Amino acid sequence: MFRIVGLFFIISCSLLCAANVDYAQAKKYLREERYDEAYRVFVYVGANRRQLRPYCDYYRAVASYGAGKYVRAANILERYTGQQDIPYLGEALELLNDCYVQLDRTAEIHPRAAYNKAVKLFAQSKYPEVVRLLAFVSANGQLAELPEDVYYYQARAYMYCAEPQTATKILSAQRTAGAVYYLGVLALHRQQRALAMQRFSEVADKYPSSEYAPLALYNLARNAGGRASLTYYRRLYQNYPESRIADDAAWEVGWTNYRQGNYRAAVEVFLAGYGLDRYSDNADALLYWAGRSYQKLRRRQDAEITFQQTLREFPGRFYGWRAAQQLGLTPSLPSDNVQLSDIRPQTDKALLELVKIGEYDDALAEAKLITDRNKQERVSTALRIYVAVAAHRAGSYKEAIALGTDVLRDVEKNHDQTVVVPPEFWQVCYPQAYPYIVVANAGKHQLASAYVYALIREESRFDQKALSHANAYGLMQLIPGTAQQIMRQRGILMEEFAPEFLFRSDMNILLGTDYLRQMLDWFDGNQYLALAAYNAGPTAAGRWLRQHGGLRNFDPDVFVENISYAETRNYVKRVMRNYWLYEAIYGG
Known part of the structure; x- marks a missing residue:
């Protein structure tokens, strides 16, 4: 028996x-x-x-x-x-x-689901599919049941499908602030700048209480130029302080004042912008540059106090670290006196099984269900840490970083200790994947391992099979032409090169570190310039250096903010921040 x-x-x-x-x-x-x-x-x-x-x-x-x-x-x-x-x-x-x-x-067709799908398709630039899907909803007479901006997605999709007359007809039929605003966007798209400015002015003046008024002012500022541009930016952040773009407007005014040497005005605007939203994407920059402005005014004590606040508020951001360097300090990473083993979130059998077999997207979906059952607004920190740590231990670094970064964002916003993070959780968010390959190639090319890890984390999140829209492959996101050039330089022979060859971690890191070393040598070892060149090419980086005045009086903060490509500007900030964090987490 x-x-x-x-x-x-x-x-x-x-x-x-x-x-x-x-x-x-x-x-x-x-x-x-x-x-x-x-x-x-x-x-x-x-x-x-x-x-x-x-x-x-x-x-x-x-x-x-x-x-x-x-x-x-x-x-x-x-x-x-x-x-x-x-x-x-x-x-x-x-x-x-x-x-x-x-x-x-x-x-x-379910109209709300169709709307959600249309928004996703629009973000992917699949405009014909947006037109087709919303046409079905329109035929069913269901557009009026959806959020107002459904008309604008529909019109803009027609606009990008080279049917501006249809787009204009859709928008003209809606007598709202949003319709007028998007008629302005449509006019810009058709290079009718005067008409666009007229539309945006109409929104700002006739519909000042609408959600489109700050957007209209922002577009007026971007297209006006000169003093008129600053006037529009000021109206935006002064009249609409709760707008998500108010701090962007304050930054533009403050940065213009700083570059023009008007440091007193710059301090006032930077601090006002910081006060609008203390945890916006620009908050660390606004506070830090207030400190830099104080330096120019020779108000050293105010500058030091401002840098200390920047460091205290943003230890995980680029300007938090630059503030620490101004003070001659190393930031301490926010964490709590708990161990990962102490974190025992409420789970269910489905989540435990999904984590066990490495299906982290499904595990997070299950975590959201648990959250809904408990009538909570968002997935608990403990659950997100649990799934992130499991992903990290299984080598699913991309998923671990995504979940971990979300947790650290909450840490930044909760100085009242409502978010508990173990010290070792920083290693989950900033992993040292492929250690033997990275260390060996970093040493071969006289690179700091932390610098290489920082770049890989930004480029691919340690996803060996990463492939970008720009046709960049693998961990260090190499363009096939660049990889072949390095191979010829180093005498690496292959009977027939295939781009998929760059998915191999050993070869990708070998060639990527070689190229990074070349960019450092090109710019006399300057890490900021090397990263700008790695992302945008040495020609663009060289142009920005000449505009900056060369290397003799190189100011990294001013150089970075004057990079004309927003993607490269943010890239350099993120990789340098990663570099400093890797050194702090694992030791320089």
């Missing part, structure tokens, strides 16, 4: 383990577009693992749709979306709409 029970227990455990392994394999089949195989495995896992059944049902529908079996997908999704407490409800409704389109059942 005991033998039979024991045998049954062993078989049951084996089936459960097999189901978990098969779930991960089915997800892999999905990524490989092997939809029929994925579907069969999800059916099996769903039958054997009750906790994973909702996820299997959703992915069965995804696999069915991918295989072109739209009726089956629609049937699964109609049952699925009728349930309570399920993951991926929004995504499921969007996929159900896709099925209805394929089955010519567009009258059944």
Whole structure:
């Protein structure tokens, strides 16, 4: 009898383990577009693992749709979306709409899901798909049920599809501030600057209480030039201090004053801008440059106090570290006297299983369900730390960094210790992946390992298979042409080069560190210039250096802020911040 029970227990455990392994394999089949195989495995896992059944049902529908079996997908999704407490409800409704389109059942489209999908498609520049999807919603007479900006997405999609007359017709039919504003955007797109300025002025003057008034002022400022530009920026941050772009406007005015040598006015504006939103993306810059302005005014004590505040408020940001360097200090990273093992969040069996098999996107979806059940506004810090640490330990660095960065953002905003973070959690957010390869190649090219780690974290989040829209490959995001040039220089021979070769971590880091060393040598070892060159090319970096006045009196802060490419400017800040953090976490 005991033998039979024991045998049954062993078989049951084996089936459960097999189901978990098969779930991960089915997800892999999905990524490989092997939809029929994925579907069969999800059916099996769903039958054997009750906790994973909702996820299997959703992915069965995804696999069915991918295989072109739209009726089956629609049937699964109609049952699925009728349930309570399920993951991926929004995504499921969007996929159900896709099925209805394929089955010519567009009258059944869910309007809100269509709107959400249209917003995503617009962000991906898939304008014809936006036009087509919203046309179905319009035909059903459901546009009026959606947020007002649905008309603007529809009009702008037509605009980018080279149908400006249709876009104008849609917007002209809406007698609102938003319609007038987007008519101005449309005019800018058609290079009708005078008409655009007229539209934006109409919004700012006739609809001052609308959400589009600050946006109109921002566009007026960007297109006016000279003193008029500063006037519009001032109106924006003074009249609309709660706008999400108010601190951007304050920055523009403060930075202009600083460059013109009007340091008293710069201090006032920088501090006013900082006071608008103490944790905006610009907050550390506004506070730090107030300190720099005090320096110019020879008010050393005020400058020191301001730098101390910048360091205290933003120890994990670029200007927090620059403030520390002004003070001759090293920031202490915010953490608490707890261990990772002490953090025991409320979980359920589904989340534990998903973490165990490394499906962190599904684990986070389950964490959100737990949060909803507990009627909390957002996923708890403990749950996010738990999933992030599990991802890190499994080598899923991209997912760990994404989750960890979200937690650290809360740490920055909660100086009242409501967010508890163990000291070692910083290693989760700033991992040392591929250590032997990085250290060996950094040493070979006389680079600080922390500098290389900092760059890789920014370029790819340690995703070995990363491929950018600019056709950059792998950990250090190498362009194939650049990689081949380095290979020729170093006598690295291959019978036939393929870009996928750069997905190999050893070769990517070998070539990437070589190129980084070349950029450092090009600019006399200047780390800021080398990063600007790595991102935008040595020609652009050289031009910015000449505009700056050369290396003799190089001011890194002024140089960075004068980089004309916003992407490169932010890139240099983030990599340098990463570099300093890596040195602080692991030792210089």
